[in-house]
Amino acid sequence: xxxxxxxxxxxxxxxxxxxxxxxxxxxxxxxxxxxxxxxxxxxxxxxxxxxxxxxxxxxxxxxxxxxxxxxxxxxxxxxxxxxxxxxxxxxxxxxxxxxxxxxxxxxxxxxxxxxxxxxxxxxxxxxxxxxxxxxxxxxxxxxxxxxxxxxxxxxxxxxxxxxxxxxxxxxxxxxxxxxxxxxxxxxxxxxxxxxxxxxxxxxxxxxxxxxxxxxxxxxxxxxxxxxxxxxxxxxxxxxxxxxxxxxxxxxxxxxxxxxxxxxxxxxxxxxxxxxxxxxxxxxxxxxxxxxxxxxxxxxxxxxxxxxxxxxxxxxxxxxxxxxxxxxxxxxx
Amino acid sequence: xxxxxxxxxxxxxxxxxxxxxxxxxxxxxxxxxxxxxxxxxxxxxxxxxxxxxxxxxxxxxxxxxxxxxxxxxxxxxxxxxxxxxxxxxxxxxxxxxxxxxxxxxxxxxxxxxxxxxxxxxxxxxxxxxxxxxxxxxxxxxxxxxxxxxxxxxxxxxxxxxxxxxxxxxxxxxxxxxxxxxxxxxxxxxxxxxxxxxxxxxxxxxxxxxxxxxxxxxxxxxxxxxxxxxxxxxxxxxxxxxxxxxxxxxxxxxxxxxxxxxxxxxxxxxxxxxxxxxxxxxxxxxxxxxxxxxxxxxxxxxxxxxxxxxxxxxxxxxxxxxxxxxxxxxxxx
Numbered sequence: 098x099x100x101x102x103x104x105x106x107x108x109x110x111x112x113x114x115x116x117x118x119x120x121x122x123x124x125x126x127x128x129x130x131x132x133x134x135x136x137x138x139x140x141x142x143x144x145x146x147x148x149x150x151x152x153x154x155x156x157x158x159x160x161x162x163x164x165x166x167x168x169x170x171x172x173x174x175x176x177x178x179x180x181x182x183x184x185x186x187x188x189x190x191x192x193x194x195x196x197x198x199x200x201x202x203x204x205x206x207x208x209x210x211x212x213x214x215x216x217x218x219x220x221x222x223x224x225x226x227x228x229x230x231x232x233x234x235x236x237x238x239x240x241x242x243x244x245x246x247x248x249x250x251x252x253x254x255x256x257x258x259x260x261x262x263x264x265x266x267x268x269x270x271x272x273x274x275x276x277x278x279x280x281x282x283x284x285x286x287x288x289x290x291x292x293x294x295x296x297x298x299x300x301x302x303x304x305x306x307x308x309x310x311x312x313x314x315x316x317x318x319x320x321x322x323x324x325x326x327x328x329x330x331x332x333x334x335x336x337x338x339x340x341x342x343x344x345x346x347x348x349x350x351x352x353x354x355x356x357x358x359x360x361x362x363x364x365x366x367x368x369x370x371x372x373x374x375x376x377x378x379x380x381x382x383x384x385x386x387x388x389x390x391x392x393x394x395x396x397x398x399x400x401x402x403x404x405x406x407x408x409x410x411x412x413x414x415x416x417x418x419x420x421x422x423x424x425x426x427x428x429x
Numbered sequence: 430x431x432x433x434x435x436x437x438x439x440x441x442x443x444x445x446x447x448x449x450x451x452x453x454x455x456x457x458x459x460x461x462x463x464x465x466x467x468x469x470x471x472x473x474x475x476x477x478x479x480x481x482x483x484x485x486x487x488x489x490x491x492x493x494x495x496x497x498x499x500x501x502x503x504x505x506x507x508x509x510x511x512x513x514x515x516x517x518x519x520x521x522x523x524x525x526x527x528x529x530x531x532x533x534x535x536x537x538x539x540x541x542x543x544x545x546x547x548x549x550x551x552x553x554x555x556x557x558x559x560x561x562x563x564x565x566x567x568x569x570x571x572x573x574x575x576x577x578x579x580x581x582x583x584x585x586x587x588x589x590x591x592x593x594x595x596x597x598x599x600x601x602x603x604x605x606x607x608x609x610x611x612x613x614x615x616x617x618x619x620x621x622x623x624x625x626x627x628x629x630x631x632x633x634x635x636x637x638x639x640x641x642x643x644x645x646x647x648x649x650x651x652x653x654x655x656x657x658x659x660x661x662x663x664x665x666x667x668x669x670x671x672x673x674x675x676x677x678x679x680x681x682x683x684x685x686x687x688x689x690x691x692x693x694x695x696x697x698x699x700x701x702x703x704x705x706x707x708x709x710x711x712x713x714x715x716x717x718x719x720x721x722x723x724x725x726x727x728x729x730x731x732x733x734x735x736x737x738x739x740x741x742x743x744x745x746x747x748x749x750x751x752x753x754x755x756x757x758x759x760x761x
Contacts, residue, residue, distance in 0.1 A: 183521070
């Protein structure tokens with residue numbers, strides 16, 4: 098199994114209140130790079146920090162890394178347009194972050210991203226791929242694409258109080274700017290990404306399409322962003338079997354209703370509960386309170402660990418060790 | 430074992446008569462990307478062509494790929510400043526090709542390249558690295574660095590008639606432009622790369638320094654460019670054991686005298702003969718005539734195959750199959 102982290106950026110993340118993935122815009126630029134380095138090397142190499150919220154919630158990349166220390170898997174980045182340099186091997190699909198979806202055509206290269214990703218998906222030698230994501234602001238762009246496609250599904254948040262109405266407002270503004278009605282791009286999913294999405298959605302859909310074309314098993318690891326990527330792929334004619342693997346924290350989010358979304362899209366859903374215990378550790382208490390929830394392949398990695406028979410307590414122990422090494426015993 | 434292909438570009442390659450790695454300058458830009466894709470995927474993905482000379486001499490990447498089909502090893506690119514996009518996972522160390530060494534400071538980021546590469550070399554999890562290169566024009570920049578350092582060693586060529594005097598002329602012009610006497614940068618190897626080198630030399634020396642700092646086994650796979658990288662590393666204080674692995678075609682080149690160079694630098698040298706037979710195949714006859722000789726880790730891959738007990742005839746058979754699939758039975 099190879100985990101492909103589709104990493105990118107969107108200026109939409111800079112809108113006040115949209116994202117918890119990094120405290121400040123200038124730090125958010127480094128979050129996907131730092132996430133990738135955590136999974137690959139266990140610590141930052143080029144990135145200037147470990148993504149941990151001011152009150153101690155670690156990036157889900159730390160969970161994915163903890164899994165990888167228990168059961169090895171191959172790991173690579175697909176760079177859909179990152180805003181900062183990473184020390185992790187990356188397949189460069191794009192060249193620039195996506196723009197703010199309140200402006201016209203924030204992802205002008207959506208078609209090229211999809212095509213390149215499809216060629217790569219068709220060329221990779223792996224029988225099984227897990228496609229993960231790291232893009233601050235990604236649930237808002239996912240919502241934009243779902244609305245442009247006319248999909249009814251809701252989206253999750255890395256914040257405990259999901260700023261749904263802010264996201265809907267931003268998306269409505271973006272649709273107005275691009276002159277698009279809800280569902281108006283149902284037949285043109287590439288245009289939906291170009292006008293309301295972010296670069297990772299085009300790249301993920303392309304990798305999926307390419308890998309499925311050669312019969313590989315593909316699982317989208319993540320929450321609502323993967324619902325959006327799956328919807329794009331289905332409307333581009335990617336038929337047949339593929340899967341979504343997510344965490345119990347996304348599955349518990351009623352705003353999302355990911356079980357219904359997966360059923361609608363004809364996608365098998367795997368939900369894995371890491372068994373975090375209340376009061377056990379500052380790192381996991383935040384997740385129990387609804388912070389972060391998913392990302393950087395956390396749900397997919399946990400599901401892979403479960404398939405490989407790794408007990409969740411081993412993963413939690415590894416996570417706490419890593420947290421202590423990188424952040425300290427009691428948080429920042 | 431992981432083979433790291435340090436790939437890059439130098440505008441020096443565009444000087445008429447310098448390089449055989451690609452027929453025309455606009456094609457040479459794609460040669461390292463195409464080389465990487467051959468080794469990773471067995472065929473070009475983003476690259477618009479297979480690097481084969483007009484009269485049918487294949488890139489040494491095809492040999493490295495043939496080895497990889499016989500005995501698997503991990504493979505990644507270190508992008509020191511490539512001129513074209515590749516579909517292969519790459520650690521992005523640089524951002525731009527090197528300039529023409531006849532102008533001042535063709536590698537202004539030599540220090541940053543070395544530092545980033547050193548951090549990556551120290552972070553990679555592999556116990557053994559083979560560092561290979563692909564940079565058209567690279568033997569001329571290698572000569573430039575050797576002269577700036579005051580090393581007496583000669584350099585090889587991908588052309589059967591090594592344009593030694595042209596290379597010496599280009600290097601002399603570059604040294605005059607930068608106001609440097611032969612040996613004038615003996616104590617400042619980073620400056621030698623900045624003024625007379627190409628981006629891959631800084632990256633290779635950095636990867637070597639970083640990987641050796643954590644005790645990994647490191648072999649520079651290649652010919653004279655690796656002699657230059659080794660000289661840079663030694664002068665930067667990289668003591669102790671490391672190796673060079675090259676082909677019998679480089680070892681047979683009297684202009685190079687690679688055995689003496691390796692001995693001077695205190696580096697163990699491995700020479701592997703792929704056992705090409707005269708008249709057996711158009712692909713290998715060119716090598717017997719002194720074309721190409723080495724590159725893209727060919728000598729290192731052959732040495733690895735030998736260590737793993739893979740018979741050379743199996744590699745030749747694979748090479749001929751790949752040549753037929755990519756080029757045709759009798760060449761282009």
